[in-house]
Amino acid sequence: MSLTKSSRNTLSKAEIIKYFGIARVFEGHLKAVLNAKFSSDNRMIVSCSSDETIRLWDIALGTEIQVLTGHSGLVTEVNFSSDCKKILSCSFDKTIRLWEVVSGREIKKFEGHSMYIVGAQFLPDETLIVSCSGDRTIRIWNVESGRDSIKCNPILHCNAMQLSSDGNSILFCSADNRIQLIDLIHGTRTTEWKGHSGRITKVQFSPDCRTIVSCSFDKTIRIWDVSSGKELKRFVGHSDKVTSVQFSPDGATILSTSWDNTIRIWDIKSGKEIQRLEDHSDKITSAQFSLDGYSIVSSSWDKTVRLWGDLR
Known part of the structure; x- marks a missing residue:
């Protein structure tokens, strides 16, 4: 080293x-790698890229395990499930996808957003997924059924998002350089932060x-x-x-x-x-x-x- x-x-x-x-x-x-995450057991890394692929890496061996293909646009975010058996991804192709780690097989595709998706994350119990898109919507998806509901319609495009640890709130960064805290239970904005002079x-x-x-x-x-x-x-x-x-x-x-x-x-x-x-x-x-x-x-x-x- x-x-x-x-x-x-x-x-x-x-x-x-x-x-x-x-x-x-x-x-x-x-092409450019846009995001990389550890698995919770620290054995694997998952990465996504402008080349439209998701790749799994073995940390101990330093080798590539799987290449996951299916997205038709750059992949913006990837996340492991807590048991390290699944991967969640989202893309500029307007879809969210769930993958099986062992086989690399696509398990489910979630469609409904009308523009690029900047983030998708599991809620704590992993029966639901939250996503944020350039179409100015935040959506909650049922993993089993694949159905979604619009929880909030932000005024401006979303640049970034992050769930709270309890899954009840989400931080949302809008195109006017504001950060907003949104209550996912009621779909309302509760707090706002201003100060940045450039895109968050x-x-x-x-x-x-x-x-x-x-x-x-x-x-x-x-x-x-x-x-x-x-x-x-x-x-x-x-x-x-x-x-x-x-x-x-x-x-x-x-x-x-x-x-x-x-x-x-x-x-x-x-x-x-x-x-x-x-x-x-x-x-x-x-x-x-x-x-x-x-x-x-x-x-x-x-x-x-x-x-x-x-x-x-």
Whole structure:
């Protein structure tokens, strides 16, 4: 594992909880990789791409397990089911699809959105799916029947979405650079956050759901208070558009990616950049911590998925 393309800032060793270095590079996609996620058992990675495919990777062996084909447009998001037996995907082809991991077989196709779909996620019991589309609707789908219901009609196009851990609320990022909290039970908007001056690309709840973090084309990352709607902290450092952001499982750090070809880890309390990962050769589209917080998976326009491990 090479340390030559990652750098620490001036924090002392005691202040750095983990130090990540490149562990594996997964190659196979023919175009930009848009999203990559860990399975809950930390054995697999799933990725999706502008090449219209979904690929499964074995972490231990560093090999490709399956190539899932069927979408006719770029695939925007992928998620494992909690038991790691299924994969959920959504695409610019206006469909959501459910796949079997072992066989790579498409189990079900969900159709109803009239424009591209930017996100699709399982609700906690995984009998329902929530999706968000450029057609200005948020829909809830029954996994068994495949039927949907429109829960909310946002005024503007959706750029990003994220479910709360209890599945009762969803964070919705609209084209006018606002973040809205929507009650899925009643289909109503409850809270709104304003401040970003560019397109918001990702938003996420903190582990305790008391704060949210967002990132934007305005090159900033911001933490907001859920109850008051106030901006609590702003992180500045990326030199280009910020494409994704995530809290660490312990809520102590933030992981961000950017078109500046870097992944950055930030200490929330101090607001300082802890580490910068610079192995990708093109714009980075996403990064995610593993559930234990000791690994990171990232995706990029350089057509690769990269695995980063804690080297301390």
